[in-house]
Amino acid sequence: MTGLMARQETGGPDPKHQRGAVSPRRAGMVIALGLAATAAAALWVAVTAGRTRPVTGRLRNVRLLTFDRPFPEGGRFASDPYIGSHVCAECHPGEAALHSRSGHALTLRPAARRALSRRLDGTSVADPELPDVRWSYRYADGRLSIARRTPNQVEECIAEYAFGSGHHATTFVSVIDPVVPAILEHRLSYYTRDGVLALTPGHETKPPPPGLTPHGGVPPPRDARACFGCHATQVSARGSPGIDEAMMIPNISCERCHGPGRAHVAAARRGAPESQLALPFGPDRWTAPDLLKFCGTCHRHPSGPRPEQIRPDDPNLARFQPIGLMQSACYRQSQGALSCVTCHDPHARASSRRAEYDAVCLECHGGPAGSGGSARSLARPGAVCPVSPRQRCVECHMPQVGVDAGRHILLSDHWIRIRREAQSTAESGTAVSNTHARVPHDP
Numbered sequence: 001m002t003g004l005m006a007r008q009e010t011g012g013p014d015p016k017h018q019r020g021a022v023s024p025r026r027a028g029m030v031i032a033l034g035l036a037a038t039a040a041a042a043l044w045v046a047v048t049a050g051r052t053r054p055v056t057g058r059l060r061n062v063r064l065l066t067f068d069r070p071f072p073e074g075g076r077f078a079s080d081p082y083i084g085s086h087v088c089a090e091c092h093p094g095e096a097a098l099h100s101r102s103g104h105a106l107t108l109r110p111a112a113r114r115a116l117s118r119r120l121d122g123t124s125v126a127d128p129e130l131p132d133v134r135w136s137y138r139y140a141d142g143r144l145s146i147a148r149r150t151p152n153q154v155e156e157c158i159a160e161y162a163f164g165s166g167h168h169a170t171t172f173v174s175v176i177d178p179v180v181p182a183i184l185e186h187r188l189s190y191y192t193r194d195g196v197l198a199l200t201p202g203h204e205t206k207p208p209p210p211g212l213t214p215h216g217g218v219p220p221p222r223d224a225r226a227c228f229g230c231h232a233t234q235v236s237a238r239g240s241p242g243i244d245e246a247m248m249i250p251n252i253s254c255e256r257c258h259g260p261g262r263a264h265v266a267a268a269r270r271g272a273p274e275s276q277l278a279l280p281f282g283p284d285r286w287t288a289p290d291l292l293k294f295c296g297t298c299h300r301h302p303s304g305p306r307p308e309q310i311r312p313d314d315p316n317l318a319r320f321q322p323i324g325l326m327q328s329a330c331y332r333q334s335q336g337a338l339s340c341v342t343c344h345d346p347h348a349r350a351s352s353r354r355a356e357y358d359a360v361c362l363e364c365h366g367g368p369a370g371s372g373g374s375a376r377s378l379a380r381p382g383a384v385c386p387v388s389p390r391q392r393c394v395e396c397h398m399p400q401v402g403v404d405a406g407r408h409i410l411l412s413d414h415w416i417r418i419r420r421e422a423q424s425t426a427e428s429g430t431a432v433s434n435t436h437a438r439v440p441h442d443p
């Protein structure tokens with residue numbers, strides 16, 4: 001572990017909620033904040049009461065379905081409509097193989113199961129902002145514990161969940177109370193590209209956002225639940241507002257996108273005709289706007305933020321691909337011919353082969369005589385680029401930009417456009433070229 005990057009000032013709006021900020025304003029917020037403050041206060045009492053103390057009462061690992069226990073063959077309960085995605089692989093091995101390596105399949109795991117946790121054992125780093133505070137990581141007895149050390153106190157916490165596949169970053173989360181639900185989002189996250197432990201987005205102490213504790217964030221219950229909602233297939237099978245660890249199906253599995261599959265599998269096994277095999281969400285039945293809305297439930301959709309929050313000069317917008325894409329002339333002027341699956345196989349990791357994307361661009365921008373120029377029947381075909389007519393489209397029109405305060409994560413800006421501002425953002429250090437090495441895959 002090398003040194004930490006110095007904290008940089010964020011230019012834009014509240015970076016924390018680069019994760020949740022563009023969600024609509026909520027009525028229950030005041031109550032929710034109240035509850036969070038109570039939870040934070042309880043946590044604070046617990047941690048200040050002694051020298052070495054656990055931060056949460058739960059000194060155990062979670063035992064997650066599909067990692068620590070198999071999906072029960074007969075379902076989690078009588079007439080469970082879910083069957084578990086391992087079953088899909090029997091008949092759809094191609095999709096299953098791609099999906100198993102994708103971020104979707106790896107984004108919510110028990111912290112103890114991550115190779116990263118073992119690698120962090122013995123690591124000790126200074127807090128990026130607070131003098132006298134050090135963080136140390138210990139992996140022992142199949143558990144990762146994170147200790148906050150000051151000259152006169154050590155507070156320890158078991159990291160239960162690891163959010164993020166590690167393709168970009170990993171944030172550890174501990175559950176304080178699964179019923180409320182109250183969680184602790186740890187103050188430091190691990191950033192793969194730079195190989196550093198640095199502040200979790202939004203955890204800068206100046207000015208301290210509500211719910212920030214010395215250990216990290218204690219978000220309001222709705223936001224705590226939402227973390228799991230976007231990183232899991234089902235958080236509770238019983239309609240509970242909490243984090244139902246006995247029932248939860250972690251990660252974005254086949255059944256999160258296609259819908260519960262038990263009836264489909266039964267029908268396929270008895271050789272039912274294809275007409276009876278349709279799933280709630282299948283191919284070719286969705287229009288581009290519907291698909292964007294669907295992917296946008298997690299990747300965010302323009303119906304979420306207030307219009308004035310959607311600004312081309314906000315690098316953090318690169319986190320929200322549907323919002324970006326839907327601002328582009330390519331989307332607006334191609335009459336539903338462009339959606340996420342035009343460029344991505346939804347089962348796979350995003351390809352890093354630029355030529356594949358160039359080929360997609362040229363389907364619309366290849367010119368009348370160009371190869372692929374007529375591949376998509378457009379009412380209005382796209383123009384040919386006067387600068388680079390055949391190649392390297394993404395480099396200039398969808399560059400990678402650094403998001404969040406530390407700029408440890410690079411994301412491709414899906415707002416396809418002519419970037420007259422490219423030079424000025426490059427000077428201010430937010431636009432980054434596309435030539436970085438791919439981050440290694442964390443198994």
Ligand code: HEC
Binds near residue numbers: 265
């Ligand atoms: C016993 C074999 C079998 C299993 C297991 C199975 N499928 Fe299928 N599936 C089929 C067949 C057969 C079809 C229809 C032909 C085709 O599209 O391949 C199909 C079609 C599909 C389609 C296209 C359906 C549509 O609505 O147009 C999707 C999506 C799909 N399966 C997803 C899944 C998922 C998700 C699972 C796991 C929950 C699963 N399948 C498990 C056999 C199976």
Ligand code: HEC
Binds near residue numbers: 167295341346349350
């Ligand atoms: C239930 C929430 C959810 C839905 C729905 C969803 N995603 Fe994702 N997606 C995520 C999360 C979370 C990640 C980050 C995974 C990680 O930790 O790396 C992600 C990552 C990705 C990636 C990067 C994958 C990689 O490994 O490089 C692509 C591409 C992607 N999603 C495309 C889509 C598309 C296309 C759709 C719609 C068909 C979609 N997603 C629907 C939550 C979702």
Ligand code: HEC
Binds near residue numbers: 169171219227411
């Ligand atoms: C509205 C859905 C949504 C909510 C709520 C949400 N996430 Fe995510 N999260 C995503 C998506 C989508 C991605 C993939 C972003 C990308 O790669 O473009 C992601 C990515 C991540 C990553 C990988 C690193 C990164 O930033 O790309 C981590 C870690 C993470 N989320 C943790 C959390 C935690 C912790 C919470 C709760 C405080 C949370 N998320 C709440 C949808 C969500």
Ligand code: HEC
Binds near residue numbers: 089099252341
């Ligand atoms: C992020 C959402 C997402 C996840 C997760 C996902 N799919 Fe899909 N799947 C889609 C979309 C969107 C399509 C339609 C793609 C298109 O139209 O190009 C699709 C298409 C399919 C098809 C039809 C393929 C075809 O060419 O007709 C099958 C079969 C399928 N998925 C199976 C699976 C299986 C099995 C899994 C789990 C291993 C899975 N999917 C996970 C979104 C998803």
Ligand code: HEC
Binds near residue numbers: 380394
């Ligand atoms: C489905 C068709 C389609 C695809 C695919 C597509 N575009 Fe476009 N794009 C259009 C249309 C239509 C317009 C509007 C007419 C024009 O300006 O050419 C447009 C406009 C543009 C513009 C001008 C934007 C502006 O604000 O003036 C750029 C730059 C551009 N596209 C780049 C790309 C790049 C790069 C790709 C590949 C990553 C791409 N497009 C993929 C259809 C498409």
Ligand code: HEC
Binds near residue numbers: 321351357394
């Ligand atoms: C015109 C082509 C195009 C379309 C359409 C498109 N993407 Fe991408 N996407 C890319 C490119 C290019 C990358 C960068 C891949 C790389 O080099 O790693 C990317 C990467 C991603 C990533 C990985 C994070 C990152 O920024 O590197 C996610 C997540 C993602 N796309 C989601 C989506 C979603 C969701 C949609 C639909 C709203 C979508 N994309 C539509 C071209 C596209």
Ligand code: HEC
Binds near residue numbers: 386391
């Ligand atoms: C080296 C950077 C660079 C590359 C590579 C590049 N472009 Fe451009 N592109 C530009 C610039 C700059 C403009 C604005 C030109 C002007 O208006 O003088 C532009 C303009 C465009 C336009 C608008 C043309 C019009 O007449 O309205 C489209 C469409 C476009 N590019 C598509 C593409 C596609 C598709 C590719 C890949 C085949 C591509 N570009 C590769 C920099 C680039």
